[in-house]
Amino acid sequence: MTDEQRSSQPPQGQFDPDYYVQWQPPVIPPGQGRRVVRIAIVFLSGVLVLIALIALWRSNLIALPGGRGDIVGRVAAPAEGAVVFTGTDFTEIPVAADGSFIVRGVPSGRQILYVAFAGTAWEVAVDVPNQGTVDVGVITVQPTAEPVQR
């Protein structure tokens, strides 16, 4: 390619189709801009990875590689019908006639155990061990936890 073809200006006084076919954007001289662009690429890649890590942490999926464990306990309720479930799996598990329950396969780490009875739920924070069982003891539920004028 000749210098005339690389020129940023079209040939004076005439229309030359070859000029537009063979035109290429001007090359930035070595050392100008390229370093900045590469630094920007590395920086933005880092930001993107950071955002992905924050999203992973928020999604609670990061707890999954830690394994799973079981939660056992007993619910003391005024009548039958209480159920338990966790914040990671909302499948309700009815408690036994004596109030005992076991929730299997809960992701290890800090989890929330919910006990629901008559339309009201109570939450209990539980540290679930990896490949182990945690006993939360007796959870007492009452239909009105707060003094209510009804």
Place this chain on the structure above:
Amino acid sequence: MKRLDWGKTGQSMTEITILLALVAAVAISGLMLTGEGTRDALCRAASAFGSTCGDLFRDDFSNLNNWTIQNGRWQIREGRLCIDGPGRIYRSFDRSDYVIDVSLARLTRGNGYGLFFRDSGGPKFNGYSFQYDPGYGRGAFIIRKWINGNELAVPIARVEAPAGYDWYGSDRTVRLEVRGNTFVASVDGQPVVQARDSSFNQGGIGFRSWDASSACFDDVSVRRP
């Protein structure tokens, strides 16, 4: 497209393309992470030029076509949504952040009414509710969390109303600002209760009443924050 060669001098098209893609990816993922959303950001920018794209939903209750009655005797009376006794009504939304405005909310009798937000819908729903609740203690404004259709026994926020507060018969405005993990409820323009919780990230809106309450609502709107 040229292959990226870190050893050569001059600017490659590949690098420029990667840079532009990264800028776009960081901008979009950053907006999503903060709960903003690309469309919300564009809308906010457009609002500076007079655009009204912030409105997501508006209903003057000429009918109930936009709503799903979960339970209760919801009906339209004189152009208002009214309920006598316990009930729950729901409108789906696939959004995280919004501002709900109810231009008229009137409690005639009973223990109160509630306004659901980030409601996943259905009988086993998750979500939150702001409650105008004269029946709670000596009367309070509270924000509750709901899990699997059950209300948590202890509200996530509770502010007692001033002594002598006139709960009944007044036409009040209710605003609920839902942004990230922070929820602010206002009645008649005054913030009354604020809560923070990160359990549920998105969902629809709805109304509830309980016990022997009688309440009416009119002109609900949902807009981008």
